[in-house]
Structures are given as C-alpha cells and as structure tokens.
Amino acid sequence: MKRLLLFISWGVLLSCMLTACKEEQEEENEFADWKNRNELFFNNQYTYAKEMMGQGDDSWKFFLKWSFNESTEHTLKDYIIVKVLEEGKGNTSPLYTDQVEVFIQGKLIPSTTFTNGYIFYNSYNDNNMNPSTASSVWLSADGEDEALSGKSGTYIDGLATALMYMHIGDHWQVYVPYTLAYNGSSRQELSIPAYSTLIFDIRLLSVKRQ
Numbered sequence: 701m702k703r704l705l706l707f708i709s710w711g712v713l714l715s716c717m718l719t720a721c722k723e724e725q726e727e728e729n730e731f732a733d734w735k736n737r738n739e740l741f742f743n744n745q746y747t748y749a750k751e752m753m754g755q756g757d758d759s760w761k762f763f764l765k766w767s768f769n770e771s772t773e774h775t776l777k778d779y780i781i782v783k784v785l786e787e788g789k790g791n792t793s794p795l796y797t798d799q800v801e802v803f804i805q806g807k808l809i810p811s812t813t814f815t816n817g818y819i820f821y822n823s824y825n826d827n828n829m830n831p832s833t834a835s836s837v838w839l840s841a842d843g844e845d846e847a848l849s850g851k852s853g854t855y856i857d858g859l860a861t862a863l864m865y866m867h868i869g870d871h872w873q874v875y876v877p878y879t880l881a882y883n884g885s886s887r888q889e890l891s892i893p894a895y896s897t898l899i900f901d902i903r904l905l906s907v908k909r910q
Contacts, residue, residue, distance in 0.1 A: 730811050735878075735895035741809045742781075742877050742897045749781050759784040765880055766796065766861040780858045781875040785901075788869015792907050799908040800863055803834040805901040808892065817899060820890040829901055836905055839863075856881050859900065866904045874900040 749760040761782040764770060768778060794800050805824050807817035819827070824834045839855070855863070858876030866872060876898040878884060886894040 730813055731893045734893050738809060738878060738895050738897040742875060743776065745781055745875050746776060746779075749783070761865075763861050763865050765857050766864050767857070777877045777879040780861050780877075780880060782862065782865075783873040783875075784870070785873055786869075786871035786903075788867045788871070788904065790868025790870075790904075792868050793866060794863050794904075794907045795909070796860060796864060797910045799838055799840040799910065801836050801838050801905040801908070802863075803829075803831060803836055803901075803903040803905065804839075805829065807899050809897050809899065818891065820887075820892055824901075831903065834903075838908075840910075856898075858898065862900065862902060863904065866902070868904055868906060871903045872901075874902060876900065 746762075749762070752760045761784065762779045763782060764774060765778050765780075768774060803823050804821065805819060806821035807819045808814070810817050816827075823837045824830060826833060856876070858874065858880035861880070862872060862874045862876075878895045878897055881896065881898045882892065882894070884894050886892060892898075
C-alpha cells in the first residue's frame with residue numbers, strides 16, 4: 701500500500717512538472733522573438749498609414765510624444781500612430797493634469813493563440829466595442845489606474861499623447877511603440893511581455909479640469 705501511494709505521489713508530481721514545463725514552452729513560443737516582431741509590426745503599421753495619408757486618407761495621423769519638441773531630431777519610436785474611427789463634436793482637448801472619462805480597450809499585437817491580439821484591459825465588457833454595454837473609466841495623470849500607468853506612476857507616454865490630442869466624442873485606434881509604453885519592461889500582472897507594442901481603442905467621453 702505504501703509503495704502504491706508513493707508511486708501515485710511521484711506520478712502526480714511528474715504530471716505537475718510536465719504541465720508547468722509545457723505551459724512555459726507555450727508561453728515562450730507565443731512571445732518568441734517578441735521585440736523584433738513588435739518593432740516590425742509597428743514599422744509596417746507606420747508604412748501603411750503613410751501610404752494611406754499619401755492617397756488622401758486623413759483619418760491616419762502621427763503624433764510626437766507630448767513632451768518632445770518638433771524642432772529637434774526624433775526617431776519613429778517617438779511617435780504614436782492614430783486611426784480616427786469617429787470624429788467627435790466637442791472642442792475640448794484634455795490637458796496633462798486633467799481627468800478624463802473614457803471607454804478603452806488595450807491589447808497586444810496578434811500572436812499564435814491570440815490572433816486578434818491579447819486583451820489586457822477592457823472597459824467595453826465585451827470584444828465588440830459596443831458603447832451601449834461599456835463601462836466608462838476615469839483616468840488621471842497621477843496614475844490612479846495602475847493598469848495604464850508606467851513605473852513613474854503617471855500615464856504611459858503614448859496614452860497621454862493620444863488623450864491630449866483628442867476632442868470629446870473622438871473614437872481612435874492608437875498604436876503605441878514599446879518606447880512610449882513600458883519601455884522594454886514587462887507588466888506581469890497584466891501579462892504584458894517586455895517590448896510590447898500596445899494597441900488602444902479609445903472613446904473620449906468627458907474631461908474634468910483640475
């Protein structure tokens with residue numbers, strides 16, 4: 701009987717070890733060569749947006765990081781890419797110190813398992829971006845919502861840049877390079893690997909001036 705229990709115990713332990721090993725391998729395969737894949741994705745998105753702009757499609761835009769000066773030299777990684785899905789009728793744009801009410805979804809670039817991109821943050825309550833079922837959230841530059849904040853406790857730069865160019869009622873899709881997101885760091889609590897390009901779907905609902 702003791703031998704039987706010992707055999708079962710070793711069997712359970714071995715099974716757990718194999719399962720953990722398999723999960724680790726799957727995660728490694730999911731995000732293999734992740735930095736290069738994310739840089740290529742962002743560069744391709746930039747090329748596509750530029751082509752569309754050249755054909756007269758003004759729904760595509762590029763914005764330099766909000767704290768940078770246009771007069772100095774910058775690289776592609778200092779910009780966000782924006783696709784305007786719907787233009788609002790409001791005239792107000794947030795300041796960095798304002799609180800903003802938004803519908804927002806954040807996801808990663810497509811991967812093996814998540815062909816549409818892993819969703820790490822979602823106030824829409826579904827994947828259909830339906831405003832009638834969404835829950836609005838309030839964001840502020842002091843980083844009260846930790847999921848969308850960097851290590852400094854403030855907005856990640858790409859998100860801050862987008863919000864400061866939006867007007868109330870705008871609905872944008874925003875592509876943020878990792879240099880304006882978590883800058884090569886991972887966010888394990890959100891399952892965001894290092895060097896992740898972030899894709900946000902944002903509707904700006906209202907602004908509360910501080």
